[in-house]
Amino acid sequence: MRKFRFTLLIFLFSIFSFGQNANADRWADSLLRTMTQKEKIGQLIMIAVYSNQDDKYAASLDDTISDYQPGAIVFFQGSPQKQVRLMNRWQQKAKIPMLVAMDAEWGPAMRLDSVMSFPRLMALAATNDTTLIYRYGQAVGRQCKRLGLQINFAPVVDVNNNPLNPVINYRSFGENQHKVALFASVFCRGMQSQGVMAVAKHFPGHGNTSQDSHKTLPEVGDNIDVIDSVHLVPFAAMIDANIWGIMVAHVFVPALDTTSNIPTTLNPNIVNGLLRQEMGYNGVVITDALGMQGVLKNSKPGQIEVKALLAGNDVLLMPEKIIMIA
Template identity: 35%
Template sequence: MADNVLTAERPVHAVPLEEKVGQLFVAGFDGVEPTDDIEQLVSSHHLGGIIYFSRNIESPSQVASLSERLQTIAREAGEPPLLIATDQEGGVVSRFDWGAQLPSQMALGATQDPTRLRSAGETVGEELASLGISMNFAPVLDVNNNPENPVIGVRSFGDDPEAVGELGSALASGFQSAGVIACGKHFPGHGDTETDSHRSLPVIPHDKDRLEAVEFVPFRRAIDDGIDALMTTHIAFPAITGDDTLPATLSKEVLTGLLREEFEFDGLLVSDCLEMNAIAETVGTAEGAVQAIAAGCDVVLVSHSPERQREAIERVIDAVESGEIPEARVDSAFERVREYKHRQFTEEREKPQTWTETVEQSREVARQLAREGATVVRDRDDTLPFDTSAPIHLVGFTGDAQSDAEDDRYDPNDFRTSLARNETKVYHHEVTDTHGYEHPFDGGEQVVVATYHARSNPGQARVVREIADAATRLAVVSVRDPYDLAAVPDASTYVTGYGYSPAMLDALADVVVGKAGGDGTLPVTIPGVE
């Protein structure tokens, strides 16, 4: 384009259609350097933004250089600056792990401290800004009231709608105070499903009254508190749409009727990735882009395939030219994107700190919140703390990521390293076959069993019961999610950390040996357990 839409402020009717459409797309790519495909999308398809995944991340200096290189590509092509986004939720969804890796949102929910969360959000936002990242697809505003949920779980603050809204709004406010756009997700709510929308289309059958009382509450709070952006979910809500095959992302009743008109949300509305199976394997990615924009999305994500990215942009242009999408709908979305870019890139704001200036504060915030969130759910026999002058036996299990959204960079068995920090002799028993495992204990030993998603792995519960029968001094520590207690309801000592980020494993180890109190408050109800 001959001039920059941010500085020239051309009337929207004077901006060519292909430029307006391209600005509505955010795309991802493979590798730690810009690919030819992504450069072409920016220069010839007027791409509006980039999303980073772990595959793009190597080091802080590399990410900062990558961001600058991408902005240079846009600038040299005469394009507006790019929105550069990522998913830095904390816990199992953390694209960066050098500093700004908070514990999971459920661990933050266990702190019950919105003031601290706002401060934490600001710290994370400052670190992201130092790397050239202007948008964070967080916080998660889903109410996780279904223990069988395979994709949200500890990514949620908990199962209390009011608490989720208060804590989510606090975290979002912190991001925004650092100049990073916060994007709450996944509207209208992904918390009460037993299906992962990365893999198929979930359906939430609840009536409107139930949705108002639970799912909508955090989103209304976030809107009232001024959140910048919201992300849609690929879930069917037949109580709103009358159709159990229509994802919310593609529904005008959900996005325009409910969110824009009833909730009066005027921020950016972003689709979840249109290459997830709930879209890609039903209507298809390109058709999904058409329907999402027509329904009310301002920005659509196509995170992986260059062919699908180009096809989707070109299909939307064709749909506007044919009258399938009114050009006024594209104009509205384009103007909203341009408004946010103007705010991000032309308004006077302090220069971001360098990464080295932000990282220590980020790490300290993560450590503090992990210690405050770690929760001793019960300790009926005063088993804790363990004696560090005697050996501690750690029985651990192998575990894999539960959802395609997760970053599978850590091993729950790293708990042994955290325990050994305390100058304690740690004997590690890694169990790969729960059915064949025979414990070696004969009574009197100090044993930690670190469960991992035990509700779906009944062999772990068998191991716990048999070790308990050996009259050992036993503490069960969940390193994945708190719902493991339902699998071992008779455990007399049960501790949970809501995830296994390094800071959280260190905090759990400190609880076991008495260096931390484990005073977090369980933010969810465990089924069948008082």
């Protein structure tokens, strides 16, 4: 019950403001008293949606949202005009307004056609210009806000100190942890100044991997000193910058926990222990997508989602089979 209430409050506070609101608190309590268990579970889930599909797809999402009442949706490929139409359509199927997110690290052009494109973060970092980076964050925030988005899964704060990294690479601000921390903080402030909530990723760091967590469970082999002095530095800066959300990676970090085959997403020692208790983070914790092989490799849908919640995550991103958990 506490998890449901906490997550519902997060969504309600996020819709109205970044701070606590007494009216939202009362509304959350009144809603919880009328919600079924299935509806409460739905509030923990964020599902993927697309605006480049046909009418049959849109109708199927009508049914999914009506049946499961997810707390949030995240848009991927499509066009801006159709995305706004679908967002308004699907919101009408939700009893509680859904949060709307996008994975738009260098702006919505990462996902949508006919939108102004911005440089990748590594190119931005090469300017070494914090004023420009702040304005970049503002511009990304303005684009997101015009599309009706409340959340952007950015910035990437992984320290890309492995040149063979197949998945982070130019998505990162670079290989220097202090510059990554500085530039990401500035970007975050710029974007959140526009009323769009930032989500730093991928905790506790996906920069020193030679494998892609979409395809397998990568191992981060650095010792604890390197984890502390390199990979966690940008996340500590994000916490100081009052970032709204942090996304947890599907990686295996023996220096943090030697239990094999458990991704950080499902590890309470890392989510509750390291992120919450040791680093003092009290914002929203979101899993990376739960359909990725980094988490599916050693656990089954249904079990994964329960483990993720028990580990300390607040939001289940894109579960493989929503029917198994709701």
